[in-house]
Amino acid sequence: MREDGRAWAGHVRGSEDYRRLVLALFAAGFATFAQIFDAQAVLPALARDLEVAPATAALAVSATTTGLACSVLVWASVSDRVGRTRAMTWSLGVATVLSLLAPLMPSLAAVVGLRVLTGIALGAVPAVAMAYLNEEVRRDQVPVAAATYIAGNTIGGIVGRLVAGPVSEWVGWRAGLLAVATICAVLTWVFWRVVPAPRGFAGRAPGDRAVRRVLRHLRDRALLATYVAGFCLMGAFATVYNYLGFRVTAPPFAVPEQLVSLLFVVYLCGTVASRVSGSVVRRVGALPVVLTGVVVVLASLPLLLADDLVVLVLGLTLFTTGIFCAHPVTSSLSGQLARTGRAQSTALYQLSWLAGTAALGWASGHVYDARGWAPTLLLVAGATVVAGLAVAVGLSGGRATVRR
Template sequence: MSKALPIGNDATAWNGHVKGSSGYSRVLAALALAGVATFAQLYSTQAVLPLMASDLGISAAEAALSISLATVGLAVTVLPWSFVADRIGRVRAMTIGIAAATVLGLLVPMAPSVPLLLGLRALEGMALGGIPAIAIAYLNEEVTKIHTALAAGSYVAGTTLGGLAGRLVAGPVGELWGWRAAALAVSLLAAVSAVLFLVLVPKQRRFSPAPALGFRAALGTLRGHSTNPKLVALYLQAFLLMGGFVAVYNYLGFRLHAEPFGLPATLVSLIFLAYLSGTVSSRWGAGLTIKFGRLNVLLAGIGIMSAGLALTLVDNLIAILVGLVIFTGGFFAAHSVGSGWTGAIATTGRAQAASLYNLSYYLGSSVIGWAGGLAFQALGWPALAWSVIGLACTTAAVTAVVHHRPRRSAS
């Protein structure tokens, strides 16, 4: 690990790891591994829900609680974790969260009952709640300002790989040896990623512990962020775009499984490979912010996302799959910019600012991801697709108006 500044040095004289340096490369690699460790575990049971339901004698909805409770656990703990990180340090907080989640993940396959299984998954999500927001706060402090957007994109790329790995590893293993073996395989993958994260992550050089905040002070910090129009616009973007994104992935499988396509479930599950376009676009989009600015790249990502989704309206399998890849790439490009921008705008309470972004992100996943099904069931795929495009256009309009400011604003 890179060494901290000697005692007596002014940490403010150091402007962060610069692109091309060893420290910068280690920050990117470590945060990508943190993303894999986090999101592989978060979605580890999604690919084996039918196997889990059959083995445990529960309904599909009950099996799906293994995903929902983990996600809810993450959402409700992002804010508490941010205050912990302000006191004990970003790296230490991430280390505790990843380690705890890995241990809990290894216990999940051994759960003898459904209530214990679901309880472990909820606790696993709560442990993981510390990673997404703290990672963004960490890189905003430790990477030189001009390259923070690119570093955030690398972290988001790691999250896409993690989410994909959690599904693709679990599926084949589960089909061969059952859902418990699948969950164990994903947990072992996360454990390896966690160890590599600990080895690679540089120590903090610009972190200063925040004083312990009372309840009023904590509310004041959150109130300041939630009344900042620029941050609120980004929180709205996270809520609407993530909600629409999850709704598309939740219900596109139903469309492809039904006529006129009639694809088997095994092939339908491969649509998650479209996540690879997000792995590329999250870093690519973040890198373009240096040349074109965050606002322009974010709006371009939203436009690409909408265009890709419009392609899925065609009753042609190739057009739908190409559209899904474009849609996914556009979403992750926009998300990588938005998530990194919160830390750049918030000069104080960065961890809390990022936590509010993640809270909005996962609330959107829960609320709109579910509500999109109402449109789909009532009026079919076109209603869902046009609804999500409408949400994307609303996001673009609000973001453009709020962030169209003089150049002195963060961009």
């Protein structure tokens, strides 16, 4: 915290506290996103075991993201009072307990209910991590640090799926979710042990209400563009990954369910893309990087229509790369472009992409059930185009480069 009235310049790359901070946020992002998306890998097994349709099974994923969406703004306000690191510690601890309990529930309704509560508990990490980075890391180094945090998110998503999927096929989907929750308990302990004490946290400005800050951000064209992009891009992302498993286990692919989770290894491309995009932004600015990601996503969709598995995997690789060229940049901008109320702005971005994941991830399931894979990808294309138009209009005034 600022004790002498002077602004804290931020940790620099190579310092001990910078390394601890990045490791802590990597662990937090890993634990958060493993617990959000582990259910995605067990959807075919869950649907088969409980005899429900794909869209109904997908509620196990949408429940968690819905809980997150409902809680991020609340957690942002809580963190303004108690501090970023304390809020994230509470969040991870409670969520881990709930994740251990959810697979033990006797019915799908009870599992979905516990996963909603898990999402609510997890909300602090996505709500305030970017605000914490912007407060604690030197401004010109935020994109790289943010990319490392996003990498933790993607790797957590990969490991959550790669652990839950095979375990669910060997001993049941409940055991798969329990295995992921156990890993996340260890990572929660790592976060608690290594996260450095905050030095840039200034707390709430007197008389500046959270609601007023939220409304101010929603009137800001550049910030609103990042929120729309987050909704559309991550909604498209959830759509492809939610229903790809159903696509490849059906003819003409007929991939065994035990092998479907291996497709999530492609997620590693997102890890690389997020790191590269964070570095490139410092040289060319945010808008070109985001629009490049949008173009790559659109170029990947015809390949995802192919009936050849190799071509489909290539398409999935391009799709994932494109999403994670754009998403880390717009996420970082939601904190960088906020003149005040940074926690509320980053929370609004998280709310936006979580709402997109929940809403489009669920609605597209009904398209898939009724019409199949091609119309589902048409929905993905539409969402991606909207994201591109939003950033082209909203970030074209130059503010996207003011804090490179």
